[in-house]
Amino acid sequence: MLEWTRWLxxxxxxxxxxxxxxxxxxxxxxxxxxxxxAPVFSLVLFYNEGAAFSFLNDAGGWQRGFxxxxxxxxxxxxxxxxxxxxxxxxxxxxxxxxxxxxxxxLLDRIRIGHVVDFMDFHIAHHHFxxxxxxxxxxxxxxxxxxxxxxxxxxx
Numbered sequence: 735m736l737e738w739t740r741w742l743x744x745x746x747x748x749x750x751x752x753x754x755x756x757x758x759x760x761x762x763x764x765x766x767x768x769x770x771x772a773p774v775f776s777l778v779l780f781y782n783e784g785a786a787f788s789f790l791n792d793a794g795g796w797q798r799g800f801x802x803x804x805x806x807x808x809x810x811x812x813x814x815x816x817x818x819x820x821x822x823x824x825x826x827x828x829x830x831x832x833x834x835x836x837x838x839x840l841l842d843r844i845r846i847g848h849v850v851d852f853m854d855f856h857i858a859h860h861h862f863x864x865x866x867x868x869x870x871x872x873x874x875x876x877x878x879x880x881x882x883x884x885x886x887x888x889x
Contacts, residue, residue, distance in 0.1 A: 737820040737821055737826070738816065741816045741826045741830040742816070744830035744831065745830045745833040745834035745837065746834070748830075748833075748834025748835060748838060748867070748868070749834050749837050749838045749868075752835070752838035752839075752867040752868040753841060755852070755866065755867050756867075759779055759850060759852040760779065762777075763852070764779065767779060774855055774856060774857055775854065775855055775856075776854045777852050778851075778852055778864055779850070779852055780851040780864040781848045782849045783849075801839075801843060802840060802843050802844065805837070805839065805840040806840065808832075809836050809837060809840070812829050812833045812836070813833070815829055816830065816833070822882075825879070825882050827875075827878065828875040828876070829875065829879075830875075831871040831872070832876065832879075834868070835867075835868040835869060836868070837868075838867070838868030838871070839868045851864035851865050851866050851869070853865050853870075
């Protein structure tokens, strides 16, 4: 049982850090505000009604329920996989990061109707779409799953 709760704790920490960072940004910045931290990185406040990289951000509102359904279904599947593979450390850690990220963004959609994004990488006037800690956890988790599959493929 310890292995199962360990992975849920990782997901819970991701959700806590994600929600705390978003709350801080919403209180510190206005939607037009920007805090330049480096020549290529700024903190901004962006409300994203779409998915990753603002996909379907301007789709008219139907996407909120759609992305909530996807996040909920993915979370249930991940919980099943975590329980089934709880002894596989890298695989379970990756899944727990993805679960925490999915739940962090799902909480935003439930509470405020959109996701708060705030990290902005840019070169001159070319900006990578803004993202948040939940997105970062999902991306890291996906990268670790790829690494794990490549590692298992060599065995």
